Amino acid sequence: MHVITAPIDSLSLLDSTGSPELFPIREVSRLTGVNPVTLRAWERRYGLIQPARTESGHRLYSKADIETVNRILDWIERGVAVSKVGKILAHDDQQAEVVRAERDTREAAEWPQWRARLMSAVSAFDDRQLESLYGQVVATYPLNVAFQDILMPLWNELLRHQGRFGQASEWLFFDAFLRVQTFMRLHVATVSPAPRVLLSAMPGECRKLELLVAALLMSRDDLAVKVLGMGQPFDELTLVCEKTHSQALIIFSNHAHNLELAGRLNRLALTLDCPLFIAGAASDLAQTALAGTSVGCLGSEGRQMQRRLQQFLSGSLDT
Secondary structure, eight states, X not given: OOEEOSOGGGOOOBOTTSOBSOEEHHHHHHHHOOOHHHHHHHHHTTOOOOOEEETTOOEEEOHHHHHHHHHHHHHHHTTOOHHHHHHHHHHHHHHHHHHHHHHHHHHHHHHHHHHHHHHHHHHTTOHHHXXXXXXXXXXXXXXXXXXXXXXXXXXXXXXXXXOSTTHHHHHHHHHHHHHHHHHHHHHHHHTSSSOEEEEEEOTTSSOHHHHHHHHHHHOBTTBEEEEOOTTOOGGGHHHHHHHHTOSOEEEEOXXXXXXXXXXXXXXXXXXXXSOEEEESHHHHHHHHHHTXXXXXXXXXXXXXXXXXXXXXXXXXXXO
């Protein structure tokens, strides 16, 4: 069972539409018509629901838990005994997982084909064809899939293999194209009146496009991620945060974790009036060193970064 470390009255986790995602038992009872005694019995006796708990023991239900309650009610109304509902739900979930796995396998098989078509346009330095293919990719897949599984793997492959004549030019062509596309998408988000967090690169530890893509994948309608310029002095970040009244500061690094990183981040956190987070490959490697500190680790995968940032800022996840 997952334990939420924040007190119950500080939990206000919001989804992209601004509605709460965690509900106390009384609210679940109101929404579903099932009294709290029955909800607790379904949990303890049959294991049908597994809500999260605060340190003080309060149950907190997600939207998925509420959906499960409604599914249980549907089967009971059909005359199925509550003791048998668990097996039915498990079978339904298993079938759904099979469908998801088949879909994911099919999509994964398509990604190399997209990369090959993009590579053909890049090799020909055909910006019109490249723009057309890019539009198809971002229209077909969620942004995190488009960038993490199709566009950035090709970008990295071109970056790593610059042995033959012309490959450096191909990478520069593709890099410049993606930077423009990503910047345009980010610009729309950062001019909105939504609260902003600042994203800064650890000096010398990522490229501009990696920073822009990270910002794009972390942005939401209700929270804009503003990218600071490459070369931003680390020791002036406190000043920038004060002047911009930012809601949080995120340091991005794709380099391997070094022993000095945790110390530098902790010293920076002491000077800030807003939360400090680290994202990128270094975040995955620094979690142990930063455990118990005020610095939050967001990870390196798009949805994970966005979700953890959301949870940290709402108080439902403790650093």
